Amino acid sequence: MNLLEVEKVSKRFGGLTANEDVSFTVKPGQIVGLIGPNGAGKTTLFNCVAGFFAPSSGVIKLKGRDIAGLPPEACARAGVGRTFQIARTFHSMTACENVMTGAMLHEHKVSAARELAMEWLRFVNLDRFADKPSGSMTISEQRRLAVARALATGPSILLMDEVMAGLNPSEVREAVDVVLKIRDRGIACLIVEHVLEGIMPIADKIVVLDRGAKIADGTPQEVSNDPLVISAYLGD
Numbered sequence: 001m002n003l004l005e006v007e008k009v010s011k012r013f014g015g016l017t018a019n020e021d022v023s024f025t026v027k028p029g030q031i032v033g034l035i036g037p038n039g040a041g042k043t044t045l046f047n048c049v050a051g052f053f054a055p056s057s058g059v060i061k062l063k064g065r066d067i068a069g070l071p072p073e074a075c076a077r078a079g080v081g082r083t084f085q086i087a088r089t090f091h092s093m094t095a096c097e098n099v100m101t102g103a104m105l106h107e108h109k110v111s112a113a114r115e116l117a118m119e120w121l122r123f124v125n126l127d128r129f130a131d132k133p134s135g136s137m138t139i140s141e142q143r144r145l146a147v148a149r150a151l152a153t154g155p156s157i158l159l160m161d162e163v164m165a166g167l168n169p170s171e172v173r174e175a176v177d178v179v180l181k182i183r184d185r186g187i188a189c190l191i192v193e194h195v196l197e198g199i200m201p202i203a204d205k206i207v208v209l210d211r212g213a214k215i216a217d218g219t220p221q222e223v224s225n226d227p228l229v230i231s232a233y234l235g236d
Contacts, residue, residue, distance in 0.1 A: 009058030036209035051075035081155030087142035091135030102152035
């Protein structure tokens with residue numbers, strides 16, 4: 001059974017086609033990497049799944065329900081969590097308060113939202129920052145904080161946009177550990193990533209985009225040996 005089904009999704013901005021007839025699936029608890037050269041259309045596709053853009057055509061189903069064209073808040077309520085390449089935290093708010101904003105999507109009691117926020121802060125190993133402003137945290141810590149906030153919304157799938165970009169090897173390992181823990185909770189992960197050494201060893205499947213179209217879809221081993229993928233990354 002598939003959790004997420006992307007069927008022939010296209011997105012056009014005037015005369016520019018950012019995505020063209022892209023199809024793939026994600027199963028419950030699966031880690032799927034979405035890779036491709038710069039300008040391949042990865043983030044645009046993410047925005048379509050998360051409700052920031054309505055696709056020009058195609059179907060996006062989550063647990064059998066068509067969510068294409070729904071606004072971000074409706075996609076979040078349906079079970080789509082999302083983080084951004086640049087961590088969007090509320091710098092003047094504490095780490096706990098940041099995660100509480102996610103928890104309160106479904107939990108309207110402040111005490112219960114705070115308890116849930118602390119659970120997810122411990123999950124990403126940031127509970128020591130609970131009462132500190134998020135603006136005092138490093139980029140790596142702020143990205144994990146954004147993951148905790150997204151997890152607090154109760155997603156069945158978490159979309160992560162370049163969560164490992166710009167991190168040192170130690171921070172990449174921390175990010176990888178968090179992704180594996182999320183998978184162990186039964187939450188699927190769809191990850192846009194340029195740090196291939198971070199995503200390749202842990203992904204169950206890799207989807208490759210180039211110039212808006214899908215050029216490969218398979219295991220990391222299958223994709224890394226695909227001539228079209230090699231050409232897209234290295235040239236002919």
